[in-house]
Amino acid sequence: MESTIVKGVSVLELLVRNRGPVRLSAIAAELKLPKSGVHRLLATLIELGFVRQDEDSGRYSATLKLWEWGQNIIADHPAKRAAAPYMEELHRLTQETINLLVLDGDEVLFLDKILAARPLRFSTQPGSRALAVMTAPGKAMLAHEPDAEEIIERSIATRERAKGLDVKQVLADLEEVRAKGYTSANGSWTVGICSYGAPIMGRNGRAAAAISVTAPTERVDETKDAQIVEALLYTCARIAETVGQL
Amino acid sequence: MESTIVKGVSVLELLVRNRGPVRLSAIAAELKLPKSGVHRLLATLIELGFVRQDEDSGRYSATLKLWEWGQNIIADHPAKRAAAPYMEELHRLTQETINLLVLDGDEVLFLDKILAARPLRFSTQPGSRALAVMTAPGKAMLAHEPDAEEIIERSIATRERAKGLDVKQVLADLEEVRAKGYTSANGSWTVGICSYGAPIMGRNGRAAAAISVTAPTERVDETKDAQIVEALLYTCARIAETVGQL
DNA sequence: AATTATGTTCTATTATATGGAACAATGCGG
């Protein structure tokens, strides 16, 4: 294991997590590394362009270079490329907030979103994560994972936010996904918010990604509910065709 | 200089630049490093979560972790945070494509965009770069840089794309920015595209960022031209107030 | 079946990262 790289990455991670510039001593203290070592690591990170040192205060912060690299990675992402145009269409049909997510272990990662004209109060940012079992789109993807049950049990056992969940209920939701192609949650994730999730199926029989539609509960009556479900399922099917062709 | 970190980063960079998975031998060949070393580097990058190895083909590719970190960095960016709501307003007023950019050396970096309903054919992606002297918003920022002339001359001398430019003409554009607060270009960057750029001034008398409005030439008559200029200048002034308060 | 290219593991050698201490520069408090 290359320990130098691990240390360099941990310094960078600290700078990324912290909002605003950080002092060298603070970094050394937090990482329990000698000041001289941290200084050397920062010097190479500066030379590589990932870190900048404020001239006046001497404090260090991350540059936008990492963000640039990240944009390259996401631009190539097959699910995102395939989904973008159809997400627009789904947004026009429903006039609500649309999210694109992928499954990563027991979490969902938000890749992209289109905000409703009147946006939700707490909108999740692209790049953020949530527990898969707590979200409709997360369950939509888990429904096609072989080791879903294991993931559910581990989440409930180890994650504070999932403490109150019932394994049987979650498994029933997965069954709903397999039967009807989607699942919905009303207020269980955030109060007053109703959310729908459906998987974008890949060639291997597992979900390549998922789409969610979220709307304020009071804006959703029976007609709108049926409308959203139809549009969502149609959209996911279309995207799945496109993904398959890549 | 920590050579191990440099090598690790260069491996990661190769994976980020390359679209799709890469073979270990290809990496070793391109970077002129021994296979065993590259293998070790990749092993630690995998352990850190930045790289994944395809089970079937054995090839390596970058994960989304770098993108997640980048999202954290950009989310904190003061200019982007301050500009976002006003960019929406500017988009509503003009109905055209809006871009947010910052200056980095002799280049502009695209931070954010709002696409027009009928988008331009070649729209620049957030995270991409262009030569500052070739763009209206780039010149808008250079107009308030102390070493602008030096940057202009170097760009024209060393960059292929800037070969045909005339130093005097560019300096005149900068003067226009300082006098009128904006500059515009009709077809010089991309044929058939008309673009306007204005700086968002920071407290130190230099530009913290710039906003551009781009539209198809045939959609812009004299009335629309005046409309865009007024809305753009108003927007940049409002954003500058907000940035100053951070 | 033979051949080429692949990814992976091992090991001795050396170069390279290490961390303490000494230094300088800035800020803080009496």
Next chain:
DNA sequence: CCGCATTGTTCCATATAATAGAACATAATT
């Protein structure tokens, strides 16, 4: 105004950790 403390930076001998070559194994190609 002058210590006192904390900051960032430089230096250097030591030992650790990265190095590169070779040997190996596995898969693809002829």
